[in-house]
Amino acid sequence: MNTPQIQQVFTVEGCDKQFTSKAELMDYLRRPKILEALKGLTNGDAELANWLLNHEELIKESFEVGTIRRVTKSDRKKLDKALEAIKEAKNPAFAFVAENSDAISESFRWPSVKRMDDDEKTRIAVDSLAAAADGNKEVAEWIFANKDEILEAFKAGKPKRVAPAAALDALAAYRAKQAAEKAAKQAAAAEEAAE
Numbered sequence: 001m002n003t004p005q006i007q008q009v010f011t012v013e014g015c016d017k018q019f020t021s022k023a024e025l026m027d028y029l030r031r032p033k034i035l036e037a038l039k040g041l042t043n044g045d046a047e048l049a050n051w052l053l054n055h056e057e058l059i060k061e062s063f064e065v066g067t068i069r070r071v072t073k074s075d076r077k078k079l080d081k082a083l084e085a086i087k088e089a090k091n092p093a094f095a096f097v098a099e100n101s102d103a104i105s106e107s108f109r110w111p112s113v114k115r116m117d118d119d120e121k122t123r124i125a126v127d128s129l130a131a132a133a134d135g136n137k138e139v140a141e142w143i144f145a146n147k148d149e150i151l152e153a154f155k156a157g158k159p160k161r162v163a164p165a166a167a168l169d170a171l172a173a174y175r176a177k178q179a180a181e182k183a184a185k186q187a188a189a190a191e192e193a194a195e
Contacts (some may be wrong), residue, residue, distance in 0.1 A: 007020070010022055010024070010025040011025075012028075012029065015028075019099055027137050029157070030156065030157035031053070033156040033157035034156045034157060035050070035053055036156070037152075037153035037156040038053060038150070038153045040147065040153075041149050041150065041153055048139070049174075052054050052150065052153075055132055056154055058132050059129065059143060060146075060151070061128075062078050062124075062125040063125060063151070064114060064142075065116075065120040065121050065124045065125045065128070065149055066116035066120065066124065068108070068112075069113070070115055071109060071110060076105070079104075079105055079108055080105055083097070083098075083104060088103070110111060122144065125144055126141055127140075129143050186188075
């Protein structure tokens with residue numbers, strides 16, 4: 001007898017879609033704000049704004065060409081989840097990976113990257129964007145020229161954390177106290193050196 005599988009889903013009022021994680025739901029809710037920000041950036045070109053949003057990961061990756069990539073916690077979790085799925089499949093073709101999954105997880109590193117100068121990075125980024133835009137080099141160059149604005153538009157709708165005023169005041173007082181102590185130590189050291 002199979003036990004029923006219980007799965008938690010996230011929904012929002014007025015929407016028929018169900019999401020498996022809160023992050024997916026938040027991304028769905030942010031999508032209209034991101035599109036609006038991108039439309040403002042593209043002078044109202046809805047088609048280009050949709051294309052930019054649908055290719056967000058590719059665009060971000062193209063901006064990081066030539067930089068050393070570190071394995072993040074989320075990368076590690078995704079790898080561990082994939083390795084677990086391979087183990088659970090119990091497919092003889094995956095036996096080697098299943099048996100060595102711990103070693104694979106611990107030793108995983110992204111491939112090394114050849115050091116590049118800024119011109120090389122720009123050329124490769126524009127070429128990869130042009131390939132994704134069906135060879136449209138003008139769009140790729142525009143994307144690269146507006147890199148900062150596009151990355152800022154992708155952040156639209158994310159709640160910004162603001163520190164409480166009391167915490168900022170306490171931090172300023174602490175920094176002032178530390179600066180005064182440092183100045184006093186330097187003055188004392190200068191006096192000793194003068195004697």
